[in-house]
Amino acid sequence: MTTAEILYLNTEKIRYIRLAYGYVRNMDDAEDIFQDCILSILNNRDKIHISDISVYFSAVIKHRCLRHLKRESKSDTFEDPILQAHIAKLSADMERPDPAAQDDMSRLMKNCRARLKDLTINVFEAKRFEGMSYREISRIFGIRESRVNLEIQRALKIFREEFKDYLPAITLLITGLLCVGGGGFSAIIGN
Incomplete structure (x- = not known):
């Protein structure tokens, strides 16, 4: 992954934070997820060779959101139906192939x-x-x-x-x- 691709992701920061926010419904968590994904890519950029950075990074964001929501649902002492609905929606989105x-x-x-x-x-x-x-x-x-x-x-x-x-x-x-x-x-x- 090139420096230009990483800079591109940063210029699209708001878009990806909105994507994460659509799943986690918390702006701080969405921003943290974006930053975690950027750091993960920076740490592994020598191993990552992709043809479409937007598709790849959107998938990384969705996976990180799903992990966050699952972790959050385990830490709650009660079943939160809204959280469960977010997890179900994200899981369904990930099963549907991106064109x-x-x-x-x-x-x-x-x-x-x-x-x-x-x-x-x-x-x-x-x-x-x-x-x-x-x-x-x-x-x-x-x-x-x-x-x-x-x-x-x-x-x-x-x-x-x-x-x-x-x-x-x-x-x-x-x-x-x-x-x-x-x-x-x-x-x-x-x-």
């Missing part, structure tokens, strides 16, 4: 597809989306089981490289795809 993030994910999946051989993709899909064993895959594609392992490792390496900033979200995405019946690459990139 900009979806576009970015689709672009990254296309990058993966371009970098992987057809055999690698087919082997990976057979293992991960169809649940086949190494032995079944080796018979279908006429390759050794050790080659099956190699192709899966190759695919995972490319995914890690392309999605390094989205690994937690990808885990949820893949879990969701498996739950609703798979679909492989074509379900993700729309082909």
Whole structure:
């Protein structure tokens, strides 16, 4: 993450504080959340490489708000229905995919597809989306089981490289795809 991107976040400070305030309903807490997120990014900026800073930082703010609200609900001795409603709203917002993030994910999946051989993709899909064993895959594609392992490792390496900033979200995405019946690459990139 560049210094210019961090300065951009600071120029948009009011927008992000309003976003946080919309969830936590306390201006001091919203400002603290913004500052905590900026500090977190500053401390990890060498590790963060993203294509859309606004989408990323909005997600960071929402996650921090959710953690704050959950912590707050545990510290209250009574069930606060307003607080519970805020937690439910934020959780629902986080489950609904952001169109900009979806576009970015689709672009990254296309990058993966371009970098992987057809055999690698087919082997990976057979293992991960169809649940086949190494032995079944080796018979279908006429390759050794050790080659099956190699192709899966190759695919995972490319995914890690392309999605390094989205690994937690990808885990949820893949879990969701498996739950609703798979679909492989074509379900993700729309082909």
